[in-house]
Amino acid sequence: MRRILRVISAHVRVNLQQDLAYRVDTLVNIATMMAWLGYDLASIAVLFGSAQNINGWLAGDIIVLLGVFRMLNTLMMSIVWPNTELFNRGIREGTLDYVFVMPVNSQALISIRRIQVWQVVNVFVAAALILAGIATSGTPVSLGEAVSFLVLMVSGAALIYALWIVLISLTFWFTKFDNNVSLLQALIDTGRWPASVYPMWMRLLVTFVVPIAVATTVPVQALRGELSPLEAVGYFAVGVAGFGLASLVWRAGSRRYSGASS
Amino acid sequence: MTLNASTPPIAVQALSKTYQVTDRAGGFGAAVKGFFKREYKDVKAVQSVSFEIAQGEIVGFLGPNGAGKTTTLKMLSGLLHPSGGKANVLGFTPWERRDGFLKTMTLVMGQRNRLSWDIPAADSFLLNQAIYGLSDAEYASSFGELNELLDLKEIIRKPVRQLSLGERMKCELAAALLHRPKVLFLDEPTIGLDVSAQARIRAFLKEYNRRSGATILLTSHYMADVTALCERIIIIHHGQIKYDGALSDLSRRIAPYKLIGLDFDDDTVVDLAPYGQPVTRENEDGMQYVQVPAEKVSAVTARLLAEQRVRDLTVADPPIEDVIERAFHE
Numbered sequence: 001m002r003r004i005l006r007v008i009s010a011h012v013r014v015n016l017q018q019d020l021a022y023r024v025d026t027l028v029n030i031a032t033m034m035a036w037l038g039y040d041l042a043s044i045a046v047l048f049g050s051a052q053n054i055n056g057w058l059a060g061d062i063i064v065l066l067g068v069f070r071m072l073n074t075l076m077m078s079i080v081w082p083n084t085e086l087f088n089r090g091i092r093e094g095t096l097d098y099v100f101v102m103p104v105n106s107q108a109l110i111s112i113r114r115i116q117v118w119q120v121v122n123v124f125v126a127a128a129l130i131l132a133g134i135a136t137s138g139t140p141v142s143l144g145e146a147v148s149f150l151v152l153m154v155s156g157a158a159l160i161y162a163l164w165i166v167l168i169s170l171t172f173w174f175t176k177f178d179n180n181v182s183l184l185q186a187l188i189d190t191g192r193w194p195a196s197v198y199p200m201w202m203r204l205l206v207t208f209v210v211p212i213a214v215a216t217t218v219p220v221q222a223l224r225g226e227l228s229p230l231e232a233v234g235y236f237a238v239g240v241a242g243f244g245l246a247s248l249v250w251r252a253g254s255r256r257y258s259g260a261s262s
Numbered sequence: 263m264t265l266n267a268s269t270p271p272i273a274v275q276a277l278s279k280t281y282q283v284t285d286r287a288g289g290f291g292a293a294v295k296g297f298f299k300r301e302y303k304d305v306k307a308v309q310s311v312s313f314e315i316a317q318g319e320i321v322g323f324l325g326p327n328g329a330g331k332t333t334t335l336k337m338l339s340g341l342l343h344p345s346g347g348k349a350n351v352l353g354f355t356p357w358e359r360r361d362g363f364l365k366t367m368t369l370v371m372g373q374r375n376r377l378s379w380d381i382p383a384a385d386s387f388l389l390n391q392a393i394y395g396l397s398d399a400e401y402a403s404s405f406g407e408l409n410e411l412l413d414l415k416e417i418i419r420k421p422v423r424q425l426s427l428g429e430r431m432k433c434e435l436a437a438a439l440l441h442r443p444k445v446l447f448l449d450e451p452t453i454g455l456d457v458s459a460q461a462r463i464r465a466f467l468k469e470y471n472r473r474s475g476a477t478i479l480l481t482s483h484y485m486a487d488v489t490a491l492c493e494r495i496i497i498i499h500h501g502q503i504k505y506d507g508a509l510s511d512l513s514r515r516i517a518p519y520k521l522i523g524l525d526f527d528d529d530t531v532v533d534l535a536p537y538g539q540p541v542t543r544e545n546e547d548g549m550q551y552v553q554v555p556a557e558k559v560s561a562v563t564a565r566l567l568a569e570q571r572v573r574d575l576t577v578a579d580p581p582i583e584d585v586i587e588r589a590f591h592e
Contacts, residue, residue: 003395010392014385098376101339103364104393113378255343 004108016117026118033122040066040192055196060137062194065220067129068153069191070122072215075157076188078119079111080164084181086114087168100254107165107250134223141223148232149223155239156215160184162239162246163210169246172253184210191216214238269353271445271477272315272338277347278501279308279333307333309501310347320471320478322492322509326590330501331481332371335447338479339369351445365394368443372450375430376437377422383433384418387440394441401440407473408436411466428459435466448480452487464490485582499590509582517585518556522563523549525574532570537562553580 019026044066048059057065087110090096099106134141167180187210195203195213206213218235221227227235284296285303308330315321325331336342338349340356340363349356354363370376377386391401409415412432417425422433435451451467452460464487471478482488488495488509495512497505505512521541525548526532534540538554554562559577566572
């Protein structure tokens, strides 16, 4: 475990140096990110200019949800998508071989080789949105609600990460599978809005197949006191189980791995 | 398992690997059929290969494309599970991928980059330091030594994409050796390099081997690599070992003939067919060559000197490329 932490911190350091070296790029990225934040907030303002609530969700709840979505999306933008690209290239060019001759957990290594460290700015923005949303809605939050919100946010993100690991692991079986994450990529934006606004088929899809709702809507429901303790524990267990299952799938897949050519 | 001095660092017993590949004929009809029903066939990439390599040896692993060289290296470095047989590298079964094994061996593939293109090699070295758990002192001494041999200081600050192929290969090797592996698997380490860069890499490998006593198994298509580095070679073809022994014995065993080079007075061209098998050689030195069985060299030479007006005569071993080529196809 200590070695993994050391490897992660080395990658963070090296990637941060990259972000700093290409400072114009980084500043433009941050500016773009802020512009999207403005757009998101403006759309909420427009919506709530004409409606009191959306399917029972008040403006404050939607802002909290936006914050949670941003947290999840930061994980995707800073780690998941860049490492997907690297992974797929590694499969194509055979350089993934090197991952498997290194004395470190291969799943951890392929998850952190690229990190857009500047995205940490987004974490603060997301946290601010969550706090602002809670303040806007004006409903007091109990300690239990706060804790289950935080825990479910983390376990929900772990579930999405697990899904990602499973999707890229499928490449080990199908070799040519560059579209491995496109379903996840296409659906991730659904997390901006509560699952209940979508038609039933879509709700089922983002809850059970690509469980983005579990990582976004569910924690906010916990915060609003809408989840029973059993439900909360259930969702948490799903996150933990998903994480464990993913590492089994990864291990089975990597055993199949035989490189791009003989 | 502990190793004592007499245990060879690499021991391979009846190692085999069979791949299943999809088998389909060309053409649209076959493609459609293949979409619904795949047919597989077995490809025996490596068939019951056995050898041992002693501590500190540099062994050339040769064979035409598709002979099974890379497959064998991949099994020995733990990337592939064999279909059968055993291998022991430094006391470990490679494909169990134990930390202890991964930390004491290295794999370099000339055609595949280990280093990230976007960042300077120095940064990749630091990542390796963390991955292999090297202390700062270990890293510094290891890097210092590699720098002394490869002259890395200037090039490791630039992003790898800006380096020449030769510079990049130096960095690739350094990255692969920072953890001071005891066994090196090198797959075409000089591929694509120009002649002088090849020579530098060769000199480095030789010196590294001398200093560290590391055991090296290398494949190469460049005979200069093999003649400069390897006293022993293993030739593999269609997944089977065709020859395992001293490079110097190979021509005697596989091609027991010599080349007699002749230069005649007045540069006349003489029909050499009565003396042996005339051969044309690529180097335009103006000499004519005839190939004769090794045991007949003195007799043929005597006849040539008696019957022709010979100005200059040389006797040479056949070029190693030809000998190996012949070994592949025997």
